[in-house]
């Protein structure tokens with residue numbers, strides 16, 4: 001098999017890459033990230049303990065879902081997941097940022113805050129991935145231990161007694177909006193899947209429609225969204241791929257999602273970027289850690305604190321750089337669209353520092 005995907009059925013970013021590979025009709029071996037795979041392949045080949053990892057036919061080992069997709073897009077340009085017209089491409093990059101970096105909140109909350117409904121199921125899934133060769137009772141035991149580590153991230157992400165209601169309210173708004181959207185359209189940008197869909201399928205397939213508690217909510221409240229999840233999971237059957245919507249349209253049914261993105265998520269993206277740039281100035285010799293202290297953030301009307309991630313700026317730089325690369329005329333057209341969400345000033349944010357990725361870690365741009 002030319003490509004190998006190392007990941008887990010319960011992993012957010014693995015689902016993003018798996019759905020993408022299927023859509024591209026690229027054959028791949030699907031390998032569990034077992035404890036041996038971590039020891040023998042993932043850590044030695046990538047230097048980090050993250051999944052998904054993709055081994056290419058040339059023998060390269062890629063980590064980071066966005067980096068994996070962008071690398072494969074170069075060698076497999078057919079069925080591109082990036083729209084080519086300005087508004088659609090910017091919309092896709094913004095939604096990817098939102099899906100990858102913000103939807104982690106509902107995904108983690110609905111997995112770990114409902115142990116009575118979810119814990120045994122999730123532990124089984126984790127255990128089956130970690131030690132598939134051992135009996136089920138041991139898988140459950142090990143799965144619970146692995147799960148404890150991930151559950152430990154929950155308070156760090158700002159998921160707590162103060163914020164949980166706001167996370168749930170926002171989630172209900174999100175799935176309602178998506179359900180209305182998918183009643184009309186097959187994919188986020190219309191008739192054809194884009195990087196935005198692959199980003200959203202991560203939280204929806206690997207957490208929210210995987211774990212029993214949120215799955216019940218989705219099944220009851222948002223049947224069209226569930227249809228999209230199914231569609232995204234079987235994309236290799238889709239031989240005929242349609243074009244992007246004409247005239248650079250972005251469906252208006254996505255407006256509530258862009259409102260959530262710009263009102264709640266964007267201030268957090270900007271704040272974490274500002275904090276990172278200050279940190280880089282204050283620590284010129286240090287390599288960048290995964291998180292740097294705590295920052296305030298807001299969800300709906302509720303305020304709390306969470307750790308400040310450093311990677312998020314790398315994702316934020318993508319739509320910002322794309323916007324800056326456009327002509328004045330294109331930017332004006334985009335500004336009038338962003339005006340709908342009071343976001344025309346936001347997209348002009350220019351971080352005081354740039355970061356890149358070196359050896360699968362974020363690093364200073366030299």
Ligand SMILES: N[C@@H](CCC(=O)N[C@@H](CS)C(=O)NCC(=O)O)C(=O)O
Pocket residue numbers: 010011012013014049050051052063064065066311
């Ligand atoms: N931005 C990375 C994130 C990868 C990531 O966080 N993967 C999770 C599983 S879905 C993981 O391996 N977490 C291990 C950890 O947080 O230590 C990507 O897109 O691949």
